[in-house]
Amino acid sequence: MIRHLVYECLPGAYAGGVQKMVFELASAQRRSGADVEIWTVDAQRSGRTMIHGGLPVRYFQPDYALGYVRSLELTGALSTLPKETVLHAHSTFHPLNHDVAVTARRLGLRHFFHPHGALDPILFAGCSFKSLKKRLYHRFIGRPDLNRATGVFALTPLEAEQLATLGVTAPTYVLPNGITPVAPAPPDAAAAFRxxxxxxxxxxxxxxxxxxMPKKRLEDILAAFARLRASFPDLILAIAGNVTQDLAYHARLVALTRDLGCANELRWLGFLDEQAKPAAFASAQCFVHASESEGMALAILEAMSAGLPVVATQGCYMREAAAAGALLECAQGPDALADAIRRVLDDASLAAALGKAARAHAAQEHDWDRIAARS
Incomplete structure (x- = not known):
C-alpha cells in the first residue's frame, strides 16, 4: 500500500511539475498492481475522493500557516493506515512534510521524501531573507526529518551529491522523472494555435x-531572443505560464521587452493545460529553458517527447540527455543561449537530429512504467 502526500494536485490542470510528476508516478505504480492513492489538500474538494484514470485522489481540508500548506485532517488520517503502508512525501519546505514525518515516526510507517530539486545549494546561497529562511528550515527541521526517514529520492546523480553536501545521510536513491508520451496534435491544431x-x-x-518566476531566468531568454531577431526577423518568442504567480516579476519582464525592442514579437500564451500543449509543441521550431536551478523539468521532457529540439542551460541539470545528444546544453546567460539557439535555427539537419534523439531518449530513459518498477 502506497500513499503519496503532496501540497496540491489537480489532474489535468497542474500548477507545477511536482504535482504532475506525483500523479503520473502514482498512476504507473497503480498500473503495476500496487494499492496507490494520492492524498492532498483543497478547501473546495475537502472530504471528496476523485478517481482519475483509476487512481484515487483524496482531498483534505488545508490549514495554511503563513501561506504554507499543512493539514491536521490529513495527518490525522494517517493513523488509520495499516503498518505495511509506505508513504511518499513531496512537499519540501511546507509544514505538511514535517507533520507527515512526525506522524510516520510515531506510527512506525516507512516513509520517503522527494525533494524534487528544491534543495539545490544554489537556492540557499546569498543573504536574502528567503535564502536565510531556507537555510534555517533545512538545518533545524528539514534535514533532521530527511535523516530519520526510510530514504530519500533524488532525480539525478547530481542531486544525490547535492543532498550529501547538505548533510543528508539517509539512504538516497536516484529516480528520474518520467514522461507520458506527448500525443501528436491533430493536423489543424498547430494552425489554429497560431x-x-x-x-x-x-x-x-x-x-x-x-x-x-525568477529562477527560470526568463530575462536571459528575452535578451537572447532580442539578439537573435537581427538574424532571424521571422522569429517569435512564445512564453506559456501563469503570469499571476509573481506579478512583480512579470512586470519587470514586460518592461524589459520594451527596453529590448522586442515586445511586438513576444506572445504571452498564459497557462496551457494538458490538452493545449501538443498544439504549442507542434507550432514551435525550438524549445528553450534557462533556469538557474531545476530538479528535472517535466516541460523539457515533454518537449523532447514531442520531438522538438531543446536548448537548456546547465542549471537545468539535463546532463545525461545532453551527453546522449538528446538536447543542446549551454552555459548560463543570454550570449550562450543565443549562440545555442542560433545553431538550431541555422542548421535544419542538426535540429532534426536533436528532435529525433530527444524523442528516443525520452521514451527509453523516462518511461513511467520502468521508473515505477524501481520505486
Missing amino acids: RAHRIVDDARVLLFIGRI
Missing part, C-alpha cells in the same frame, strides 16, 4: 513553457 496567438504561418517559434 491564429489564436497572432503568429503568422511562416514565422518560426521559440517556445518556453513553465512557471513565470
Whole structure:
C-alpha cells in the first residue's frame, strides 16, 4: 500500500511539475498492481475522493500557516493506515512534510521524501531573507526529518551529491522523472494555435513553457531572443505560464521587452493545460529553458517527447540527455543561449537530429512504467 502526500494536485490542470510528476508516478505504480492513492489538500474538494484514470485522489481540508500548506485532517488520517503502508512525501519546505514525518515516526510507517530539486545549494546561497529562511528550515527541521526517514529520492546523480553536501545521510536513491508520451496534435491544431496567438504561418517559434518566476531566468531568454531577431526577423518568442504567480516579476519582464525592442514579437500564451500543449509543441521550431536551478523539468521532457529540439542551460541539470545528444546544453546567460539557439535555427539537419534523439531518449530513459518498477 502506497500513499503519496503532496501540497496540491489537480489532474489535468497542474500548477507545477511536482504535482504532475506525483500523479503520473502514482498512476504507473497503480498500473503495476500496487494499492496507490494520492492524498492532498483543497478547501473546495475537502472530504471528496476523485478517481482519475483509476487512481484515487483524496482531498483534505488545508490549514495554511503563513501561506504554507499543512493539514491536521490529513495527518490525522494517517493513523488509520495499516503498518505495511509506505508513504511518499513531496512537499519540501511546507509544514505538511514535517507533520507527515512526525506522524510516520510515531506510527512506525516507512516513509520517503522527494525533494524534487528544491534543495539545490544554489537556492540557499546569498543573504536574502528567503535564502536565510531556507537555510534555517533545512538545518533545524528539514534535514533532521530527511535523516530519520526510510530514504530519500533524488532525480539525478547530481542531486544525490547535492543532498550529501547538505548533510543528508539517509539512504538516497536516484529516480528520474518520467514522461507520458506527448500525443501528436491533430493536423489543424498547430494552425489554429497560431491564429489564436497572432503568429503568422511562416514565422518560426521559440517556445518556453513553465512557471513565470525568477529562477527560470526568463530575462536571459528575452535578451537572447532580442539578439537573435537581427538574424532571424521571422522569429517569435512564445512564453506559456501563469503570469499571476509573481506579478512583480512579470512586470519587470514586460518592461524589459520594451527596453529590448522586442515586445511586438513576444506572445504571452498564459497557462496551457494538458490538452493545449501538443498544439504549442507542434507550432514551435525550438524549445528553450534557462533556469538557474531545476530538479528535472517535466516541460523539457515533454518537449523532447514531442520531438522538438531543446536548448537548456546547465542549471537545468539535463546532463545525461545532453551527453546522449538528446538536447543542446549551454552555459548560463543570454550570449550562450543565443549562440545555442542560433545553431538550431541555422542548421535544419542538426535540429532534426536533436528532435529525433530527444524523442528516443525520452521514451527509453523516462518511461513511467520502468521508473515505477524501481520505486
